[in-house]
Amino acid sequence: MQYDCVAKNIITSALNLDEFFRVSQCSSAKEMWDILEVTHEGTTIVKRACKHALIQEYELFRMQQRETIADVQKRFTHIVNNLIGLGKQFDREELNIKILKCLDRSWQPKVTAISETRDLTTLTTVALFGKLREHELEMIRLKEMETVEKKTKSLALKTRTVVQESTDEGSEDCSESEDINLLTRKFQKFIKMKNRLKNQQGKRGKNKTDSGSTKPVCFGCGKQGHMKAKCPSIAIKDKAPEKKSNKSGKSRHAYIAWEDNASSSSCSSEDEIEVNTCMMAGKDSDVSSTESSASFNSANYNTFLHAFQETHEEANKLAQSNRRLKGMNRWLEKRVKQLEDELLEQKDDLENLEK
DSSP: OHHHHHHHHHHHHHSOHHHHHHHTTOSSHHHHHHHHHHHHTOOHHHHHHHHHHHHHHHHTOOOOTTOOHHHHHHHHHHHHHHHHHTTOOOOHHHHHHHHHHTSOGGGHHHHHHHHHHSOTTTOOHHHHHHHHHHHHHHHHHHHHHHHHHHHHHHHHHHHHHHHHHHHHHHHHHHHHHHHHHHHHHHHHHHHHHHHHHHHHHHHHHHHHHHHTSSSOBOTTTOOBSSOSTTOHHHHHHOOOHHHHHHHHHHHHHHHHHHHHHHHHHOOOOHHHHHHHHHHHHHHHHHHHHHHHHHHHHHHHHHHHHHHHHHHHHHHHHHHHHHHHHHHHHHHHHHHHHHHHHHHHHHHHHHHHHHO
């Protein structure tokens, strides 16, 4: 009974609070031990089921993706120790072959070298994992050197692309500024021509309103008080026979028209007929010329205005699309740079985790 009390004291001292509540009502150390054995190891049926599950896990054991040799050793040792605890026996050669067979394709050269140079019957699993760990460290070192070389190459390529993009942007900005300057110069010329046409039309309108006043207006010099036929300035200038013949032809045509009208009315004198013929001839020629020039100028003005409006709207649309595309390009470049930095950081974190 004294020994039983000592055993009970040893068992209860080694248990935590939850485990103590399971065996606190037991009267002997044997009863306490049996309860703990069944709770943690199970019965024979449970042990058999655990053994079969561990054997299946041992047979299907493989190296997982991105798993280090230390992780493989930890999982393999845990399975083997549990099987040995359940009564399974293993040979040293069998364990070494299983370790070499579970590695992936990247380890094939090292596996071939070990199997040909080493005796697997005398080699322990700890020594085998040590050899594999040494090879893994060498592979990590070579991979780091390759990544450093790739980074230097990518940085050189980025600098070249940045220089090319800066030169392209400078040429695009220069061409765009030249186009804008050309458009502004054309617009200023167009406005000047428009103002000149308005002034000419205003002057013509004033002349027409002045002609409707009481005093007669000369269509040759533009002064009031006399007609074009009696204008002294035209009489002095126009002494050439060709101009006189042209004027005589015009006056004759107008005189014929006036004679027809006079025959119907028969109430005007010869002086009035002469004055009226001169007025009609000068007025008809000037009005026809002014109307033709005004219609021609208005047609040209409308066409120029329509063409300028179309080109101006198209230039505004192109400038807006260009600015939008430039902003999108700058945003995409910044985003690509951020993603590359994040990728490099994640690669560094992954390499640190693998180490």
